[in-house]
Amino acid sequence: MYIDIKPTAEKITNNITSRISNLDIQPKLVAVTYKPDDSTISYLKSQQKTSRKFNIKYEIFEAISPQNIFKLLNELSKDNTVHGIFLTHPLPDVNEIEALIQINPDKDVEGRHPYNLGMLAYGNEKFPPCTAEAIIKILEDITNITGKNAVIIGRSTAVGKPLALMLLRKDRSATVTICHTKTQNLENITKNSDIVIAAAGKANLITKNMVKKNSIVIDVGINVVNNKIVGDVSKDTSEIADVTPVPGGVGKITTLLLMEHVVKSVELMLKNSNK
Amino acid sequence: MYIDIKPTAEKITNNITSRISNLDIQPKLVAVTYKPDDSTISYLKSQQKTSRKFNIKYEIFEAISPQNIFKLLNELSKDNTVHGIFLTHPLPDVNEIEALIQINPDKDVEGRHPYNLGMLAYGNEKFPPCTAEAIIKILEDITNITGKNAVIIGRSTAVGKPLALMLLRKDRSATVTICHTKTQNLENITKNSDIVIAAAGKANLITKNMVKKNSIVIDVGINVVNNKIVGDVSKDTSEIADVTPVPGGVGKITTLLLMEHVVKSVELMLKNSNK
Structure with missing residues (x-):
């Protein structure tokens, strides 16, 4: 038999919709890419479509050089209007781990920063992959x-x-x-x-x-x-x-969870700023 | 049969001794503890003894409160004369993970910081446990x-x-x-x-x-x-x-590797300061 994943998808979709309706600000997800191939471009398009569905702002930054990726990731990490940063992979000519550690772990909605991966060993799943x-x-x-x-x-x-x-x-x-x-x-x-x-x-x-x-x-x-x-x-x-x-x-569930992580990032940011 | 671990121990010992002899400064390991029980005290004593054998400076800081642990870890993380920080465990009345993330990952010679744990997933074993x-x-x-x-x-x-x-x-x-x-x-x-x-x-x-x-x-x-x-x-x-x-x-090998990590920490610090 094939497993019907609709109930899981619906539950997550409803959860995201309800949480977004409680936010005063519009969440924003950005993608950083470099020399994207066809499959990367098609993936980004599908992300953009899902973001739109949830009324999450979505912007793509295409780096012009490997150095420029680092600069972009640093700037976006500091930008208070950005809540989630997605770095496409594979990245040609780039040391991926060196790039990933430029991302602020609080905006690492894909869960690829070593800090967030290590947190999984402690049972803390703030941003799991x-x-x-x-x-x-x-x-x-x-x-x-x-x-x-x-x-x-x-x-x-x-x-x-x-x-x-x-x-x-x-x-x-x-x-x-x-x-x-x-x-x-x-x-x-x-x-x-x-x-x-x-x-x-x-x-x-x-x-x-x-x-x-x-x-x-x-x-x-x-x-x-x-x-x-x-x-x-x-x-x-x-x-x-x-x-x-x-x-x-x-x-299908993966893309929904990326959206959920962006919402979580906003919620945690608001919670921390109220402290 | 029992496995003879002496060859492994000797190899690591010789490696540490040779690397220490190439250093201009004396490595320093500090232990931070709070309400240590008998087994913790006996473990710290054995650490001290092994440190002495390698001419590694060793100092124990006993916190007077859970808050004081955080303060000590922060100060020692910034102290340029300290190359390795060992936090005893279990720690009574303390959120261990909150304490661990106060340690500078570059001095986390026990490999317990989530950043260093996550790095293992990428195959980077700078400071494995x-x-x-x-x-x-x-x-x-x-x-x-x-x-x-x-x-x-x-x-x-x-x-x-x-x-x-x-x-x-x-x-x-x-x-x-x-x-x-x-x-x-x-x-x-x-x-x-x-x-x-x-x-x-x-x-x-x-x-x-x-x-x-x-x-x-x-x-x-x-x-x-x-x-x-x-x-x-x-x-x-x-x-x-x-x-x-x-x-x-x-x-036995575990204690030796803790010493090796302290030496590695000094080497990396010197390498980075020469950049």
Whole structure:
């Protein structure tokens, strides 16, 4: 079966709408990019569309050089009218981590600053990476995670690693295994898991014969095959397991959560200025 | 068999000694404590002794109130003559994370600041938590980690979580499972692992029948049973697996690495001031 993520999406949408209506100021999200490729441009357009839907201001800054990225991030970090900063990736010719640490952690709505990542280890999820949080939200809406065996395939800083920290938090308490290209006998591990999170970026990596009956499979992959977008999980897997669809699954929740983070940033700013 | 950690200890000791001899200034480590209990006092004494051995200055600051801890950490963070700050834990009546973020990340030689923890997710191990790093050093001296199944029992911010991030780094590439009190069928997992890291703080948690023949078992536990210090791993486990001893195993390397971090802090400070 495919998992219906509409209820999760609606809940988050309503939550954002209600919180924005309580704000006196209009939230503002900015994207910083450099030499954007086609897929980056299309992603930014979709962000812009979602921002508009929530009446969140949205502005794109295109850097003219690697040095200019640093300057932009510094200026936007100090600009009181900006509440969230999104840095596109990959960035050609740029040391990504050096760029990321220029972002004020209080505006790091994508949760990529090391400070915010480290906070996850302490159970503080102010700004978790949006994709990792989307997976948590979907899981929490359909199952009780505690004591379940969860396997994450993919060890990226945007998904795999932060998600592991989040699944380990005491109120969730999954047993977590992280796999990757060097993993031996992946099938043995996925077959013994109640929850499989496929975040490797490889079409058809997970197939029906690799998962346990009635397990939950979260498909994080976005792969282009024959001009069509497909995930990391084969179609037939849904015959025995509950699988999130691609497109319109994790990705949809991810974009909503980015908006939610911008609203949270405004709320925290207002709270701190009232102190 | 028990693993002989002397070669690892000697290598690190020689490395520290040689690097200190190249410095024009004497490194200084300070400990900040509040209402220290007996075990904290004994730990500080052992730190002091090791510091003396390396000719590292060592000073203990005992806070008179929770507020005073914050003040001390702030002052010491700004003091140019201080190169490493160690905050004892647990701290009674204090929000530990609020205290930790007062420490300048450049002097966070214990690797507990969220910034330094988050950096581990990016593969940057400037100041990893000393115990987690000790486990890595011991493992790298006796085996090739790549592709091995490693299970960590214990999800603490000082050991389990940072160690998972470190074992996943591309040059190591273990497949990592993190277990804890809510884990079902721990034995199934440990029996299928090439490397078992017991960091739960529970005497005899790991026994001979739970591990694979010829596996490597790293014992991080320090438990007091009948006035004797024992680890998390039962004695008989060493009959079929290679086990690190307690005491004198991981703990010994941990203290050495704290010293190494103080030296590194001085080196980085000098390098930055020459820029």
